[in-house]
Amino acid sequence: MKIDMPKEAAEILNTLHEAGYEAYIVGGCVRDSILGRTPGDWDITTSALPMEVKKLFRRTIDTGIKHGTVTIMKGKEGFEVTTYRLDGVYEDHRHPKEVTFTRNLIEDLKRRDFTINAMAYNDKEGLVDEFNGIKDLENKIIRCVGDPSKRFEEDALRILRAVRFSGQLGYTIDPETAKAAKELAPTLSKISAERIQTEFIKMMTSMHPEVIRDAYELGITKVFLPEFDECMECEQNTVHHCYSVGEHMIRAAMEVPSDKVLRITMILHDIGKPRCKTSDEHGDHFKGHALEGSIMARGIMRRLKFDNATTDSVCNLVRCHDIFMKDEPNEFNVRKTLYHVGPSNFEDLLKVKRADMLAQSAFKREEKQKRLERLADIGHEILERKDCLSLKELAVGGKDLLELGVGPGKEIGLILNNMLMDVIKTPSHNDKEYLIKHLANYKNNLQD
Numbered sequence: 001m002k003i004d005m006p007k008e009a010a011e012i013l014n015t016l017h018e019a020g021y022e023a024y025i026v027g028g029c030v031r032d033s034i035l036g037r038t039p040g041d042w043d044i045t046t047s048a049l050p051m052e053v054k055k056l057f058r059r060t061i062d063t064g065i066k067h068g069t070v071t072i073m074k075g076k077e078g079f080e081v082t083t084y085r086l087d088g089v090y091e092d093h094r095h096p097k098e099v100t101f102t103r104n105l106i107e108d109l110k111r112r113d114f115t116i117n118a119m120a121y122n123d124k125e126g127l128v129d130e131f132n133g134i135k136d137l138e139n140k141i142i143r144c145v146g147d148p149s150k151r152f153e154e155d156a157l158r159i160l161r162a163v164r165f166s167g168q169l170g171y172t173i174d175p176e177t178a179k180a181a182k183e184l185a186p187t188l189s190k191i192s193a194e195r196i197q198t199e200f201i202k203m204m205t206s207m208h209p210e211v212i213r214d215a216y217e218l219g220i221t222k223v224f225l226p227e228f229d230e231c232m233e234c235e236q237n238t239v240h241h242c243y244s245v246g247e248h249m250i251r252a253a254m255e256v257p258s259d260k261v262l263r264i265t266m267i268l269h270d271i272g273k274p275r276c277k278t279s280d281e282h283g284d285h286f287k288g289h290a291l292e293g294s295i296m297a298r299g300i301m302r303r304l305k306f307d308n309a310t311t312d313s314v315c316n317l318v319r320c321h322d323i324f325m326k327d328e329p330n331e332f333n334v335r336k337t338l339y340h341v342g343p344s345n346f347e348d349l350l351k352v353k354r355a356d357m358l359a360q361s362a363f364k365r366e367e368k369q370k371r372l373e374r375l376a377d378i379g380h381e382i383l384e385r386k387d388c389l390s391l392k393e394l395a396v397g398g399k400d401l402l403e404l405g406v407g408p409g410k411e412i413g414l415i416l417n418n419m420l421m422d423v424i425k426t427p428s429h430n431d432k433e434y435l436i437k438h439l440a441n442y443k444n445n446l447q448d
Contacts, residue, residue, distance in 0.1 A: 001034075001121075001126055001127050002123070003025070003030065003033045003034070003121050003127075004033070005025055005029075005033075005042060006042060008042075008074035008075070008077060008079060009025060009042040009044065009079060010123070011074070012044055012057075012072055012074075012079055012081065013025070013044065013122055013123075015056050015057070016044075016046050016048055016056065016081075017124070019048070019052075019056055021046050021047045021048040021052070022046060022047040022084075022103075022105060023044060023045070023046040023047070023048070023081075023122060024044065024045055024046075024105065024120035024121055024122045024125075024128065025042055025043065025044055025120065025121050025122065026043055026044065026045040026109075026119070026120040026121075027043050027112065027117050027118075027119075028040070028041065028043070028117060029041060029042045029043060030119045030120065030121050030127070031116050031117055031119065031133070031137070033121075034119075034134070034137060035137065035169075041080070042079055043079075043080050043082070044079060044080065044081045044082070045081075045082050045083075045084060045108060045120060046081055046082070046083060046084070047083070047084055047103045047105070048081075048083065049068075049083055049101055050062075050065045050068055050069075050070050050083055053070045053072070053081050053083070054070055057072045059073035060073070061073065061078065063078075063080065064082075066099075067082075067085070067099050068082045068083035068084075068085050068099060068101060069081070069082045069083075070082075083101045084101065084102045084103060084104060084105055084107065084108035085099045085100060085101050085102060085108055085111070086099065086100045086101075086102050086107055086108075086111065087111050087154065105120060105128060106128075106130050109128070109130055109131065109145070110130075110145060110146060111145075112145050113144065113145065113151055113158045113161060114133075114136075114142055114143060114144055114145065114158075114162070115131040115132055115133040115136045115144075115145055116133045116136050116137055116142070116143075116165075117133070118130070118133055118145050119133040119134070131145050131146075136174075140169070140170065140171040140172060141171060141172055141173075141174050142162050142165050142166050142169075142171050142172070142173045142174060142177060143174035143176075143177050144158075144162075144174070144176075144177045144180070148174075148176055148177040148179075148180035148181070149180040149183070149184065151180075152180050152181060152184045152187070153184060153187070156184065156187040156188050156191050157188070157191050157195050157196075157199065159181045159185055159187075159188055159220060160188060160191075160196065160199040160200070160203070160215070160220060161199060162177060162178075162181055163181075163203060163211050163212075163215045163218070163220065164199050164202050164203040164206065164211075166208070166214065167202075167203050167206035167207065167208040167209065167210075167211035168202065168203075168207065168208075169207075170207055170208055178218060181218050181220070182217075182218045182219055185218055185219040185220050185222070185223060186219070186223060188220060188223040188224060193224075193303060193304050193305040194305050196224045196304060197304040197305055197306060200224070200225075200304065201260055201264070203215070204253065204260075204263040204264060205258045205259070205260055205263050206258070207258070209250070209253040209263055209267070210250050210251075210253070210254055212228070212250060212253075212267060213247075213250055216228065216229060216232050216246070224304070225300065227271050227274075227296060227300060228246060228249075228267070228271070229246075230274040230275075231244070231245040231246035231249060231270065231271060231273065231274060232244060232245075232247065233246070233274075234273060234274040234277065235284070236248070236273075236284055236286075237279065237283045237284040238283045238284050238285075239283075239361065239363045240360050240361055240363055241360055241361055242360070243359070245270050245273045248270060248359050248360070249266060249267050249269060249270055249271075249359075250267070251358075251359035252266040252267075252269065252355045252356050252358070252359035253266040253267045253355070254359075255354070255355035255358045255359060256351050256355045257351070260310065261310060261313045261314055261317070261348065262348060262351060262355075264301075264310070264314050265313075265314045265317040265318060265321070265348075265352055266355055266356075268293065268296075268297045268300065268314065268318055269293065269317070269318050269321045269352065269356065270286075270289060270293060271293045271296050271297060271318070272286075272288075272290070272291070272292030272293030272294075272295070273286045273289045273293070275289075275292055275296075276288050276289040276292050289322070290318065290319055290320070290321060290322040290323075291319060293318045293319070294315045294316070294318040294319035297311075297314055297315050297318045298311060298315045301315070313345060313348070316340065316341045316345060317341065317345065317348060317349060317352050319340070319341075320337055320340055320341045320349055321349070321352050321353060321356055322356075323337055324353075324371055324372075324375055328371065328374070329371065329375040329378050330378070331378055331382065332424070332425055334375060334378045334379050334382060335382055335387060335389060335424045335425075335427075336424055337379075338379060338382060338383070338389050339389050339390065339420075339424055343383055343389060346379050346383065350372070350375070350376050350379075353372055353375070354372060357369070357372065387424075387427045387430075388420070388423045388424070388430040389424065390420070391416055391417075391420055393430070394416065394419060394420055394423065394430065394435075395430050395431055395435055396416070396432055396435045396436065397416075398412050398413075398416065400436070401415060401416070401439075404436065404439065406439075406443075411443075415439070415442045415443060418442040418445050419435050419442050422438075422442070423435075
């Protein structure tokens with residue numbers, strides 16, 4: 001087997017070899033190369049100690065020298081070089097208390113998470129595959145190296161990574177690995193929100209976002225997304241649906257492109273339904289679930305340490321996803337929607353609504369499709385016409401009101417908002433002379 005690696009990685013291996021040390025590319029880059037995928041990183045493992053590595057290269061960074069990792073800079077690109085090591089006791093289900101360096105490659109590979117990530121390669125010796133990673137790649141299996149319980153006890157994040165790799169590669173988790181993951185899933189509570197978020201995003205933007213169903217069945221979502229578990233257990237007795245709330249959200253996530261905002265939106269868009277559910281002789285109802293869901297989504301995303309921009313985009317889409325389910329779109333209510341969701345998010349809203357529809361029952365599917373097409377047509381016309389949809393596009397600003405003796409203070413903002421609502425209803429009113437002429441009306445309509 002021959003793996004083509006970047007010349008910079010090959011140069012690093014050659015330098016280490018010429019100095020008398022062992023060195024291999026290792027882990028994900030080997031796996032991806034075998035699968036014909038383009039590796040994101042080229043990690044290197046070596047028998048050389050960190051200080052020995054540093055002596056051989058001109059530009060190095062001590063990225064994790066305590067744990068044996070030195071980054072070698074080649075131009076603007078960095079290559080992590082890590083000394084073979086044995087991990088000590090893991091006291092926090094994430095990091096070893098101490099590491100011991102070794103000169104034995106196999107001992108280093110033993111500590112890695114999954115067999116498909118525990119292969120090493122160099123041009124001289126070829127592929128080192130002590131744990132049958134190639135076989136598991138061929139059989140499309142995610143299997144821990146050695147005892148899965150021990151691997152997960154060492155690093156609980158590996159439990160979520162197993163599901164994530166399953167989604168990215170379309171593989172099945174080995175039964176013994178799955179059993180250990182289920183038993184030890186509660187230990188994920190020891191992992192930082194930032195780490196959970198990273199794996200959650202990778203899982204949801206993978207080729208198979210439906211693996212979140214596996215995460216639920218293994219007790220993983222119960223730890224970091226218990227609201228989703230409520231949805232999986234919430235049935236929908238209504239002609240519009242044929243799945244539980246959670247299953248509907250999974251299928252909706254499968255209907256949008258592999259985009260972070262869209263996939264997270266779809267797996268949260270009905271998150272408020274269990275808390276809004278009421279039932280009568282006509283079936284189940286979920287009045288107000290979109291607003292409740294947007295509030296819950298914001299809480300979830302803050303808990304998982306999402307950035308503000310992603311959080312705002314997702315919450316806006318969750319809040320607006322259910323509009324026009326029964327009402328026919330018209331210019332006024334579409335402008336209001338564009339105001340709330342933001343013009344830049346309109347195309348995403350259309351994708352969200354389409355996915356939501358496709359994950360429902362076939363009841364009135366044709367009617368819903370036509371309503372969605374009408375929404376798209378009206379929205380595009382409004383955007384092309386460049387109707388006023390925000391305060392910055394309003395013909396009157398705060399400075400104008402100050403010159404007219406209004407404010408300063410909260411009153412200015414309230415007046416401008418009333419003006420904007422009027423203009424959204426009647427675009428021709430976005431005229432400075434008109435807005436000033438009717439200033440008294442906008443004042444009288446102030447509402448705190």
